[in-house]
Amino acid sequence: MKQFFFFITILCSLQLLGQSNTALFNEANELYNKGKYAEAIDKYRAILDHDVHSSELYFNLANANYKLNNIAPSIYYYEKALQLDPNDEDIKNNLAFAQNMTIDAIDNIPEVGLNKFINNTVRLYHTDIWAYISVVGVICFVMLFLMYHFSYETRKKRTAFVFSLVAISIAVLSLSSAFYRNALNKKDRPAIVFAKESKVKSEPNVRSEESFRLHEGTKLQVIDTIGNWSEIKLADGKTGWISNQDIKMLKP
The missing domain is CATH 1.25.40.10 (Tetratricopeptide repeat domain)
Structure with missing residues (x-):
């Protein structure tokens, strides 16, 4: 009660x-x-x-x-x-x-070739959706394989065999896409610079050489974190270390 x-x-x-x-x-x-x-x-x-x-x-x-x-x-x-x-x-x-109000002008390096095609394809669905597609593919494969195994007509056996190969291929590709999408999600760690001006260092300490400066509103990717410092990468490929106090993560 x-x-x-x-x-x-x-x-x-x-x-x-x-x-x-x-x-x-x-x-x-x-x-x-x-x-x-x-x-x-x-x-x-x-x-x-x-x-x-x-x-x-x-x-x-x-x-x-x-x-x-x-x-x-x-x-x-x-x-x-x-x-x-x-x-x-x-x-x-x-x-x-x-x-448009930000100071930093950072050129975006576009993805090209096969890497662009793969990433765009994988990003079509979330990890869970790719996993569901993989499960459906496996179920279809099992049903088609059983149809192939118990069928007595040559034509039906050939058709079931071909479609079972298609189903298992879809299952494997979907499962691979699920793992790859999950890896992309973990790799994607965006943050926004909140400091008016921040000095990006070559190493994670205040005594290291200054590589460049960033200003408020600039978006970046966090690659790694050591103590109070984060290794970052910009859209143009530049990397460096920035104080954690100067940025705010977009994801938990």
Whole structure:
């Protein structure tokens, strides 16, 4: 009985929390429409403190920061919104406007050839989807193999054999794609520079030689972390070490 009442209490608390977050979101939107962007940001962030995440919340939070010319936070929250809704054109357009405020001009080295084809193909689906396709392929293979084994007609046996090979090939390729997509996800560790100006070092210590400087809003990839330093890589291929205090990760 006590467990039942505890469960009901949790449900009621969650419902009240949801209503509270909705009220906060509406209040924040009203403040934004009135041009009170700093107050709106406080309301949006209060919702985040409740561990509530949505593309709309991040998008509005980014817009409010953009209105105040907060370069790094606006880009950061647009990127967070894009992670949850990667096909939203409004998010992409606003992100492009925010990126125009950054100082660093970094050329993006495009992927080419077979590597580009493989990566684009693997990125079509998430790891779980590739895994499901692989399972379906295995099931189809087993059914077709049994059909081949128990069939007495030559034509049916030949057809079942050919399609069983196709099914097992799809299963193997899908499983490989699942592992490769998982590896890409682990490798993808984006971050945004939040410091006004940050010195990128050749080694993970303050006494090492300065390689170059980065400014707020620049997006980078974190390759490795040692103590209070992160090894980074830019879109143009440059690498170096930056203080962890100067960046904010886009993924947990």
